[in-house]
Amino acid sequence: MNSTVSTVIDNIAALVTNDPSSGDGSPLGLVRDAAVVIEDARVVWTGESSKAPATDNRVDAEGRAVLPGFVDSHSHLLFAGDRTEEFNARMSGRPYSAGGIRTTVAATRAASDTDLEANLTRYLAEALRQGTTTLETKSGYGLTTADEARALRIAARHTDEVTYLGAHVVPAEFADDPAGYVSLVTGEMLGACAPHARWIDVFCERGAFDGDQARAILTAGRQAGLHPRVHANQLSHGPGVRLAVELDAASADHCTHLTDADVDALAGSRTVATLLPGAEFSTRAEWPDARRLLDAGVTVALSTDCNPGSSFTSSVPFCIALAVRDMGMTPDEAVWSATAGGAAALRRTDVGRITPGAYADLTLLDAPSHVHLAYRPGVPLVRAVWRRGVRVV
Numbered sequence: 524m525n526s527t528v529s530t531v532i533d534n535i536a537a538l539v540t541n542d543p544s545s546g547d548g549s550p551l552g553l554v555r556d557a558a559v560v561i562e563d564a565r566v567v568w569t570g571e572s573s574k575a576p577a578t579d580n581r582v583d584a585e586g587r588a589v590l591p592g593f594v595d596s597h598s599h600l601l602f603a604g605d606r607t608e609e610f611n612a613r614m615s616g617r618p619y620s621a622g623g624i625r626t627t628v629a630a631t632r633a634a635s636d637t638d639l640e641a642n643l644t645r646y647l648a649e650a651l652r653q654g655t656t657t658l659e660t661k662s663g664y665g666l667t668t669a670d671e672a673r674a675l676r677i678a679a680r681h682t683d684e685v686t687y688l689g690a691h692v693v694p695a696e697f698a699d700d701p702a703g704y705v706s707l708v709t710g711e712m713l714g715a716c717a718p719h720a721r722w723i724d725v726f727c728e729r730g731a732f733d734g735d736q737a738r739a740i741l742t743a744g745r746q747a748g749l750h751p752r753v754h755a756n757q758l759s760h761g762p763g764v765r766l767a768v769e770l771d772a773a774s775a776d777h778c779t780h781l782t783d784a785d786v787d788a789l790a791g792s793r794t795v796a797t798l799l800p801g802a803e804f805s806t807r808a809e810w811p812d813a814r815r816l817l818d819a820g821v822t823v824a825l826s827t828d829c830n831p832g833s834s835f836t837s838s839v840p841f842c843i844a845l846a847v848r849d850m851g852m853t854p855d856e857a858v859w860s861a862t863a864g865g866a867a868a869l870r871r872t873d874v875g876r877i878t879p880g881a882y883a884d885l886t887l888l889d890a891p892s893h894v895h896l897a898y899r900p901g902v903p904l905v906r907a908v909w910r911r912g913v914r915v916v
Protein backbone atom coordinates (compact mmCIF):
# COMPACT_ATOMS: atom_id res chain seq x y z
CA MET A 524 0.00 0.00 0.00
CA ASN A 525 1.30 3.42 -0.93
CA SER A 526 0.84 5.79 2.00
CA THR A 527 2.26 8.87 0.25
CA VAL A 528 0.00 11.91 0.42
CA SER A 529 0.37 14.66 -2.17
CA THR A 530 -0.82 18.24 -1.84
CA VAL A 531 -0.85 21.05 -4.36
CA ILE A 532 -0.71 24.68 -3.29
CA ASP A 533 -1.93 26.56 -6.35
CA ASN A 534 -3.12 29.97 -7.42
CA ILE A 535 0.14 31.47 -6.07
CA ALA A 536 0.65 35.00 -7.45
CA ALA A 537 4.42 34.93 -6.90
CA LEU A 538 6.46 31.88 -5.98
CA VAL A 539 10.07 32.38 -4.82
CA THR A 540 11.95 29.17 -5.69
CA ASN A 541 15.57 30.42 -5.38
CA ASP A 542 16.24 28.32 -8.48
CA PRO A 543 17.59 30.68 -11.17
CA SER A 544 16.70 28.14 -13.86
CA SER A 545 13.01 28.59 -12.94
CA GLY A 546 10.52 31.35 -13.71
CA ASP A 547 11.97 34.78 -14.47
CA GLY A 548 15.58 33.56 -14.40
CA SER A 549 16.55 35.89 -11.53
CA PRO A 550 18.38 34.53 -8.46
CA LEU A 551 14.93 34.23 -6.81
CA GLY A 552 13.64 32.10 -9.71
CA LEU A 553 10.31 33.89 -9.40
CA VAL A 554 7.35 32.02 -10.95
CA ARG A 555 4.08 33.92 -11.53
CA ASP A 556 0.65 32.21 -11.32
CA ALA A 557 2.45 29.25 -9.80
CA ALA A 558 1.82 26.01 -7.96
CA VAL A 559 3.92 23.78 -5.70
CA VAL A 560 3.30 20.07 -5.18
CA ILE A 561 4.52 18.46 -1.99
CA GLU A 562 4.63 14.77 -1.15
CA ASP A 563 5.22 13.87 2.47
CA ALA A 564 8.19 15.98 3.61
CA ARG A 565 9.48 17.03 0.19
CA VAL A 566 8.74 19.29 -2.74
CA VAL A 567 8.15 17.18 -5.87
CA TRP A 568 7.03 19.73 -8.47
CA THR A 569 6.89 23.49 -9.11
CA GLY A 570 5.61 25.39 -12.12
CA GLU A 571 2.69 27.25 -13.60
CA SER A 572 -0.58 26.66 -11.78
CA SER A 573 -2.41 25.53 -14.92
CA LYS A 574 0.09 22.70 -15.48
CA ALA A 575 0.08 21.24 -11.95
CA PRO A 576 -0.40 17.46 -11.77
CA ALA A 577 -3.34 15.86 -9.95
CA THR A 578 -2.91 15.44 -6.19
CA ASP A 579 -4.79 14.10 -3.15
CA ASN A 580 -5.27 17.52 -1.54
CA ARG A 581 -5.43 21.12 -2.68
CA VAL A 582 -4.72 24.43 -0.95
CA ASP A 583 -5.79 27.59 -2.77
CA ALA A 584 -3.29 30.41 -2.16
CA GLU A 585 -5.88 32.89 -3.49
CA GLY A 586 -3.31 35.05 -5.25
CA ARG A 587 -0.82 35.31 -2.42
CA ALA A 588 2.97 34.88 -2.39
CA VAL A 589 4.85 31.75 -1.29
CA LEU A 590 8.53 31.63 -0.45
CA PRO A 591 10.90 29.14 1.23
CA GLY A 592 10.74 29.05 5.01
CA PHE A 593 13.37 31.36 6.45
CA VAL A 594 16.73 29.85 7.40
CA ASP A 595 17.90 31.71 10.51
CA SER A 596 21.54 30.64 10.65
CA HIS A 597 22.51 32.59 13.80
CA SER A 598 20.76 32.68 17.18
CA HIS A 599 21.57 32.28 20.87
CA LEU A 600 18.49 30.70 22.44
CA LEU A 601 19.99 28.63 25.27
CA PHE A 602 19.66 31.25 27.97
CA ALA A 603 17.68 32.25 31.01
CA GLY A 604 16.85 35.67 32.41
CA ASP A 605 16.14 38.98 30.81
CA ARG A 606 18.08 42.21 30.21
CA THR A 607 15.25 44.71 29.91
CA GLU A 608 16.93 47.17 32.29
CA GLU A 609 20.17 47.14 30.31
CA PHE A 610 18.33 47.80 27.03
CA ASN A 611 16.18 50.50 28.60
CA ALA A 612 19.24 52.26 30.05
CA ARG A 613 21.11 52.07 26.72
CA MET A 614 18.17 53.49 24.77
CA SER A 615 17.60 56.16 27.41
CA GLY A 616 21.22 57.33 27.38
CA ARG A 617 21.76 56.27 30.99
CA PRO A 618 24.96 54.59 32.14
CA TYR A 619 24.52 50.93 33.01
CA SER A 620 27.32 48.98 34.59
CA ALA A 621 25.92 45.47 35.13
CA GLY A 622 27.70 42.69 33.38
CA GLY A 623 26.21 42.23 29.89
CA ILE A 624 26.76 38.63 28.78
CA ARG A 625 27.87 37.74 32.30
CA THR A 626 24.39 38.64 33.62
CA THR A 627 22.91 36.04 31.29
CA VAL A 628 25.62 33.52 32.23
CA ALA A 629 24.66 33.77 35.91
CA ALA A 630 20.94 33.34 35.16
CA THR A 631 21.57 30.46 32.75
CA ARG A 632 23.75 28.55 35.20
CA ALA A 633 21.06 28.94 37.86
CA ALA A 634 18.23 27.71 35.59
CA SER A 635 16.92 24.14 35.63
CA ASP A 636 17.08 21.98 32.50
CA THR A 637 13.30 22.22 32.29
CA ASP A 638 13.34 26.01 32.36
CA LEU A 639 16.13 26.23 29.76
CA GLU A 640 14.28 23.90 27.42
CA ALA A 641 10.97 25.73 27.93
CA ASN A 642 12.66 29.02 27.07
CA LEU A 643 14.18 27.51 23.92
CA THR A 644 10.92 25.99 22.69
CA ARG A 645 9.06 29.23 23.37
CA TYR A 646 11.38 31.17 21.03
CA LEU A 647 11.48 28.38 18.45
CA ALA A 648 7.67 28.51 18.30
CA GLU A 649 7.77 32.29 18.08
CA ALA A 650 10.23 32.07 15.16
CA LEU A 651 8.14 29.42 13.40
CA ARG A 652 5.04 31.62 13.57
CA GLN A 653 7.10 34.26 11.74
CA GLY A 654 8.10 31.87 8.98
CA THR A 655 11.42 30.44 10.22
CA THR A 656 11.59 26.72 9.47
CA THR A 657 15.34 26.11 9.99
CA LEU A 658 17.11 27.65 12.95
CA GLU A 659 20.69 27.39 14.16
CA THR A 660 21.34 27.98 17.84
CA LYS A 661 24.32 27.97 20.17
CA SER A 662 25.61 27.48 23.68
CA GLY A 663 27.74 30.24 25.19
CA TYR A 664 25.93 31.26 28.37
CA GLY A 665 27.11 28.30 30.46
CA LEU A 666 30.90 28.58 30.14
CA THR A 667 31.54 25.52 32.31
CA THR A 668 31.90 22.02 30.90
CA ALA A 669 28.64 20.85 32.46
CA ASP A 670 26.63 23.96 31.57
CA GLU A 671 27.82 24.12 27.95
CA ALA A 672 27.22 20.39 27.42
CA ARG A 673 23.69 20.51 28.83
CA ALA A 674 22.80 23.53 26.68
CA LEU A 675 23.88 21.65 23.55
CA ARG A 676 22.14 18.45 24.65
CA ILE A 677 18.89 20.40 25.02
CA ALA A 678 19.37 22.24 21.71
CA ALA A 679 20.03 19.00 19.83
CA ARG A 680 16.55 17.73 20.77
CA HIS A 681 15.04 20.60 18.75
CA THR A 682 17.36 21.43 15.83
CA ASP A 683 20.08 19.79 13.72
CA GLU A 684 22.02 23.07 13.59
CA VAL A 685 23.72 23.19 16.97
CA THR A 686 26.85 25.25 17.63
CA TYR A 687 29.33 24.96 20.47
CA LEU A 688 30.25 28.50 21.59
CA GLY A 689 32.21 27.86 24.78
CA ALA A 690 34.41 30.70 23.47
CA HIS A 691 31.76 33.39 23.84
CA VAL A 692 33.57 35.34 26.55
CA VAL A 693 36.10 34.47 29.24
CA PRO A 694 34.00 33.85 32.37
CA ALA A 695 34.68 35.89 35.52
CA GLU A 696 36.34 32.99 37.32
CA PHE A 697 39.04 32.88 34.59
CA ALA A 698 39.54 36.67 34.36
CA ASP A 699 43.16 36.31 35.48
CA ASP A 700 43.81 33.20 33.43
CA PRO A 701 42.38 33.50 29.90
CA ALA A 702 44.90 30.93 28.63
CA GLY A 703 43.53 28.50 31.18
CA TYR A 704 40.04 29.08 29.83
CA VAL A 705 41.18 28.47 26.23
CA SER A 706 42.71 25.19 27.44
CA LEU A 707 39.37 24.22 28.97
CA VAL A 708 37.42 25.18 25.82
CA THR A 709 39.78 23.17 23.59
CA GLY A 710 40.12 20.26 26.01
CA GLU A 711 37.65 18.84 28.49
CA MET A 712 34.76 21.12 27.47
CA LEU A 713 35.19 20.32 23.77
CA GLY A 714 35.18 16.61 24.53
CA ALA A 715 31.90 16.92 26.43
CA CYS A 716 30.27 19.20 23.85
CA ALA A 717 31.35 17.81 20.47
CA PRO A 718 28.94 14.84 20.50
CA HIS A 719 25.95 17.21 20.66
CA ALA A 720 27.04 19.83 18.09
CA ARG A 721 27.68 20.23 14.37
CA TRP A 722 29.55 23.55 14.54
CA ILE A 723 32.16 25.35 16.62
CA ASP A 724 32.12 29.14 16.93
CA VAL A 725 34.27 31.77 18.64
CA PHE A 726 33.68 35.44 19.43
CA CYS A 727 36.84 36.86 17.86
CA GLU A 728 36.86 40.44 19.16
CA ARG A 729 38.83 42.76 21.42
CA GLY A 730 37.68 41.90 24.96
CA ALA A 731 36.76 38.34 23.95
CA PHE A 732 39.25 36.13 22.03
CA ASP A 733 42.12 37.33 19.83
CA GLY A 734 43.15 35.82 16.49
CA ASP A 735 45.63 33.31 17.93
CA GLN A 736 43.20 32.11 20.59
CA ALA A 737 40.40 31.88 18.02
CA ARG A 738 42.59 29.86 15.64
CA ALA A 739 43.53 27.44 18.42
CA ILE A 740 39.88 26.99 19.41
CA LEU A 741 38.55 26.48 15.88
CA THR A 742 41.40 24.14 14.96
CA ALA A 743 40.75 22.01 18.04
CA GLY A 744 37.07 21.94 17.12
CA ARG A 745 37.82 20.76 13.61
CA GLN A 746 39.97 17.95 14.99
CA ALA A 747 36.96 16.92 17.10
CA GLY A 748 34.78 16.74 13.97
CA LEU A 749 33.07 20.13 14.25
CA HIS A 750 32.98 22.67 11.44
CA PRO A 751 33.93 26.33 12.11
CA ARG A 752 31.88 29.52 12.00
CA VAL A 753 33.12 32.80 13.51
CA HIS A 754 31.68 35.89 15.23
CA ALA A 755 33.89 38.28 13.28
CA ASN A 756 34.46 42.03 12.97
CA GLN A 757 31.31 43.05 14.84
CA LEU A 758 32.59 45.86 17.06
CA SER A 759 35.90 46.72 15.39
CA HIS A 760 38.36 45.73 12.71
CA GLY A 761 40.21 42.52 13.53
CA PRO A 762 41.44 39.16 12.30
CA GLY A 763 38.10 37.29 12.51
CA VAL A 764 37.00 37.46 8.88
CA ARG A 765 40.35 36.45 7.43
CA LEU A 766 40.65 33.65 9.97
CA ALA A 767 37.19 32.41 8.95
CA VAL A 768 38.27 32.31 5.30
CA GLU A 769 41.61 30.69 6.15
CA LEU A 770 39.84 27.87 8.02
CA ASP A 771 37.04 27.51 5.40
CA ALA A 772 34.43 28.49 7.99
CA ALA A 773 30.88 28.17 6.69
CA SER A 774 30.17 31.72 7.82
CA ALA A 775 31.74 34.90 9.17
CA ASP A 776 28.99 36.50 11.24
CA HIS A 777 28.39 40.26 11.75
CA CYS A 778 31.03 41.64 9.29
CA THR A 779 30.27 45.22 10.34
CA HIS A 780 33.84 46.58 10.27
CA LEU A 781 35.64 45.36 7.16
CA THR A 782 38.78 46.39 5.32
CA ASP A 783 39.05 45.98 1.56
CA ALA A 784 41.29 42.96 2.24
CA ASP A 785 38.51 41.38 4.33
CA VAL A 786 35.98 41.90 1.54
CA ASP A 787 38.38 40.48 -1.05
CA ALA A 788 39.08 37.45 1.14
CA LEU A 789 35.35 36.73 1.50
CA ALA A 790 34.73 37.23 -2.22
CA GLY A 791 37.40 34.67 -3.08
CA SER A 792 36.06 32.04 -0.69
CA ARG A 793 32.96 29.98 0.01
CA THR A 794 32.64 31.56 3.48
CA VAL A 795 29.28 33.36 3.71
CA ALA A 796 29.04 36.84 5.28
CA THR A 797 26.11 36.64 7.69
CA LEU A 798 24.68 40.06 8.53
CA LEU A 799 22.70 40.53 11.74
CA PRO A 800 21.04 43.95 11.68
CA GLY A 801 19.03 43.28 14.83
CA ALA A 802 22.29 43.80 16.72
CA GLU A 803 23.01 47.18 15.17
CA PHE A 804 19.37 48.20 15.68
CA SER A 805 19.39 47.25 19.37
CA THR A 806 22.71 48.91 20.15
CA ARG A 807 22.33 51.94 17.85
CA ALA A 808 25.52 50.89 16.09
CA GLU A 809 26.74 51.48 12.54
CA TRP A 810 25.03 49.22 9.98
CA PRO A 811 27.05 46.61 8.07
CA ASP A 812 27.42 47.59 4.41
CA ALA A 813 25.62 44.83 2.57
CA ARG A 814 25.89 46.67 -0.75
CA ARG A 815 29.68 46.68 -0.61
CA LEU A 816 29.75 42.92 0.02
CA LEU A 817 27.21 42.10 -2.69
CA ASP A 818 28.95 44.29 -5.24
CA ALA A 819 32.20 42.45 -4.50
CA GLY A 820 30.50 39.10 -5.16
CA VAL A 821 30.32 37.90 -1.55
CA THR A 822 27.49 35.50 -0.61
CA VAL A 823 25.42 37.26 2.06
CA ALA A 824 23.05 35.71 4.62
CA LEU A 825 20.64 37.61 6.82
CA SER A 826 19.80 36.33 10.30
CA THR A 827 18.39 37.52 13.63
CA ASP A 828 21.21 36.91 16.16
CA CYS A 829 18.30 36.43 18.57
CA ASN A 830 19.75 36.79 22.08
CA PRO A 831 18.64 38.54 25.27
CA GLY A 832 21.38 41.19 25.23
CA SER A 833 22.09 42.77 21.87
CA SER A 834 19.31 41.59 19.53
CA PHE A 835 16.19 40.26 21.18
CA THR A 836 14.20 39.65 18.01
CA SER A 837 13.25 36.33 16.44
CA SER A 838 11.75 38.10 13.41
CA VAL A 839 13.45 37.51 10.07
CA PRO A 840 10.91 39.80 8.34
CA PHE A 841 12.05 42.63 10.63
CA CYS A 842 15.67 41.97 9.63
CA ILE A 843 14.69 41.97 5.94
CA ALA A 844 13.06 45.37 6.37
CA LEU A 845 16.16 46.78 8.11
CA ALA A 846 18.47 45.36 5.46
CA VAL A 847 16.48 47.00 2.69
CA ARG A 848 16.01 50.33 4.46
CA ASP A 849 19.47 50.76 5.96
CA MET A 850 21.99 48.34 4.46
CA GLY A 851 21.59 48.90 0.74
CA MET A 852 19.95 45.58 -0.13
CA THR A 853 17.16 45.30 -2.66
CA PRO A 854 14.02 43.48 -1.45
CA ASP A 855 14.92 40.53 -3.72
CA GLU A 856 18.44 40.33 -2.29
CA ALA A 857 17.21 40.50 1.31
CA VAL A 858 14.66 37.71 0.75
CA TRP A 859 17.30 35.57 -0.98
CA SER A 860 19.77 36.15 1.88
CA ALA A 861 17.21 35.17 4.53
CA THR A 862 16.41 31.90 2.74
CA ALA A 863 19.05 30.59 0.30
CA GLY A 864 21.76 32.71 1.96
CA GLY A 865 21.01 31.23 5.39
CA ALA A 866 21.09 27.76 3.85
CA ALA A 867 24.51 28.50 2.33
CA ALA A 868 25.74 29.68 5.74
CA LEU A 869 24.76 26.25 7.07
CA ARG A 870 26.09 24.44 3.98
CA ARG A 871 22.61 23.08 3.29
CA THR A 872 21.02 22.49 -0.10
CA ASP A 873 17.82 20.80 1.16
CA VAL A 874 16.35 23.99 2.71
CA GLY A 875 16.11 27.63 1.62
CA ARG A 876 14.69 26.78 -1.81
CA ILE A 877 11.50 25.41 -3.29
CA THR A 878 12.77 22.87 -5.78
CA PRO A 879 12.05 19.18 -6.33
CA GLY A 880 13.86 17.18 -3.65
CA ALA A 881 14.12 20.00 -1.12
CA TYR A 882 12.23 19.85 2.15
CA ALA A 883 8.69 21.20 1.87
CA ASP A 884 9.40 24.18 4.14
CA LEU A 885 7.13 26.95 2.85
CA THR A 886 5.79 30.29 3.99
CA LEU A 887 2.53 31.68 2.61
CA LEU A 888 2.29 35.46 2.99
CA ASP A 889 -0.87 37.46 3.37
CA ALA A 890 0.42 39.56 0.47
CA PRO A 891 0.71 39.21 -3.30
CA SER A 892 4.51 39.58 -3.36
CA HIS A 893 7.58 38.77 -1.25
CA VAL A 894 8.49 42.48 -1.62
CA HIS A 895 5.81 43.23 0.98
CA LEU A 896 8.18 41.86 3.65
CA ALA A 897 10.12 45.12 3.29
CA TYR A 898 7.30 47.30 1.95
CA ARG A 899 5.05 46.60 4.98
CA PRO A 900 7.53 46.55 7.89
CA GLY A 901 6.26 45.40 11.26
CA VAL A 902 3.08 43.87 9.84
CA PRO A 903 2.52 40.17 10.62
CA LEU A 904 2.27 38.95 7.02
CA VAL A 905 2.96 35.26 7.61
CA ARG A 906 -0.38 33.51 7.06
CA ALA A 907 0.68 29.85 6.94
CA VAL A 908 3.85 27.81 7.35
CA TRP A 909 4.64 24.26 6.27
CA ARG A 910 7.62 22.48 7.77
CA ARG A 911 8.68 19.14 6.32
CA GLY A 912 5.39 19.10 4.45
CA VAL A 913 3.26 19.55 7.58
CA ARG A 914 1.23 22.71 8.02
CA VAL A 915 2.39 24.03 11.38
CA VAL A 916 0.98 27.57 11.41
Ligand SMILES: [Zn+2]
Pocket residue numbers: 597598599754828
Ligand atom coordinates in the same frame (compact mmCIF):
# COMPACT_ATOMS: atom_id res chain seq x y z
ZN1 LIG B 1 25.87 35.99 17.89
